[in-house]
Amino acid sequence: MSDVARLAGVSIKTVSRVVNDEPGVHPATAERVLAAIERLGFRRNLSARNLRRGSSTGTLGVILEDVGNPFYSVLTRAVEEVARTQGRQVLTGSSDEDPGRERELALEFCARRVDGLIVVPAGMQHGYLVPEMQAGMPVVFVDRPAGDVVADTVLVDNIGGTADAVKHLAAQGHQRIAFFGDAPDIFTASERLRGFREGCARSGVRYGEDLVFMGPHTETRVAALLDRVLGGPDPATAVVSGNNRITVHMLRALYHRPARPALVGFDDFELADLLNPPISVVQHDAAMLGRAAAELLFARLEGDSSPPRRVVLPTRLVARGSGEVSP
Amino acid sequence: MSDVARLAGVSIKTVSRVVNDEPGVHPATAERVLAAIERLGFRRNLSARNLRRGSSTGTLGVILEDVGNPFYSVLTRAVEEVARTQGRQVLTGSSDEDPGRERELALEFCARRVDGLIVVPAGMQHGYLVPEMQAGMPVVFVDRPAGDVVADTVLVDNIGGTADAVKHLAAQGHQRIAFFGDAPDIFTASERLRGFREGCARSGVRYGEDLVFMGPHTETRVAALLDRVLGGPDPATAVVSGNNRITVHMLRALYHRPARPALVGFDDFELADLLNPPISVVQHDAAMLGRAAAELLFARLEGDSSPPRRVVLPTRLVARGSGEVSP
């Protein structure tokens, strides 16, 4: 900036005035300054500007399990879209479901003075965020609640959605329904299990521990468990899958079986409608999650200081046929 | 920081020494400072630090078409992974294929003094980046080259990959092969068309303008064109699809047809192997693209000043069956 000032024969303050479109600069002077800026390729340093002005950094931190996962990348995109209307950029970080990594990222983002944090929590301990929140850092949790912190949270109706899946299957006459979910220490997984139980109770389906499996995360493991559940004297005739990845594992495991069980998966996925049979799913909207979280965050940034809110977005059962295969 | 200093009864310089683990602080003093930091929830301001030290901001800018698109989100994740080993964060921005938006994002990132830029270029004009690059901002272009700037670039072998697809189909006896691609002003689209032509020439397949369609981007449009191509007196028996989205449109359009043409798509996608028939694709690795770009960028950051490089990553034809359907 001082180089520009020297070249234009003015003080740095005048350069500042020009780059900020402040009034009270003689047009001829402004001309000279702009020419100098052009010639030197000057671009003002936003960090220094924000430091001096004490204004926001114009950035948002988003921490999730994996940006590469379509579910979260759609969520990220939605956040970005809202941020854009507010002239803000988005910093992303993948925690890989590791609480330590999440903490590291969050504190790093705080040290960078992001304007706010959107977090898909890994683990259950988030007390480390309390000082930051007290210091005025707005934090919104998405997809899962924080373990030990009261803060704005946006969730989907895991319980209702899974219960709907059971209801749908029961309506088709299924009485032996299995559930495959993620590790039970993951919030969404345990909620969906709860929804499964409630659904069974409400639909008059006998709930059996022997038909519930939490945490199988490899294709072979899923295949082996499926074999067990579908064989035997009293086999399951339908399966509810607790998430996307498990659904896909199941599809691969079932691919070569002649008779498939009915199947409803939690989470929609591309091409589900083009499979044979098309896969019925409990749909929830990642973009809407992201949008809701970002809007909550921006409301806080604009001074909303009402008590923390918990938003639960609805799910929608999309019957495509896989739930209707006769036993 | 001065609050901490006051509370601990020391100067701010001593606080600085403590937070930076500098030697030469009395353990008892350090203790007091740490206690004060804890009590006040102090966190040092990284922007100010970087400003003062003149060191890097520890951030990378990534500009792509859409973070929500799985292809780019996997790429982003790979970049993030490499950045992480270097202790850097990633700022992302979606250009939506709009050159103006891309420019805006890029200049904003430069003003934030990111350490480097990874760009999936939209449009053909990137002259605006020249001053930044001369000022020392390393830029790597990914997936497509920049129109008018010489810089590091990481591409995939679009021509070879598409030619392979044609060769594969020709080997199955197909002689009338159609090509559906993206708008021809998109680099990858025109390259793949070129590959299609070359493949036809090399494999002895007659290339026909009437079988080539660039730019249909809605399902109905794709369906209508497919109808035209597959009907008539001399119908196509096979189709090459120029990208993911078009492949999916085609699959939907073909879903209810009794006899499908053979099909090879550019870009792999999840579940392609579970469709009926499984879809053959030309596979390329988004993660590898991201990794290669990030590594190139970091090499520049470490002082590599060799001439700009152009890396072309290979593609791999994965035959799954859809290319082998008899005409």
Place this chain on the structure above:
DNA sequence: CGCCCCGATGACAACGTTGTCTGGATCCGG
């Protein structure tokens, strides 16, 4: 002619850090 006001510009401090240098104890050997 003197006054005030206004438009244009610059000097200076400050944002929150850290690098450099200096000051004051304390301790050792001679």
Place this chain on the structure above:
DNA sequence: CCGGATCCAGACAACGTTGTCATCGGGGCG
């Protein structure tokens, strides 16, 4: 008892900006 080394700690400037205030010349008005 003194010189110098060693250990701690603080004063100050600087990073690149911008807000505040002061300066200066000129024009309008009484």
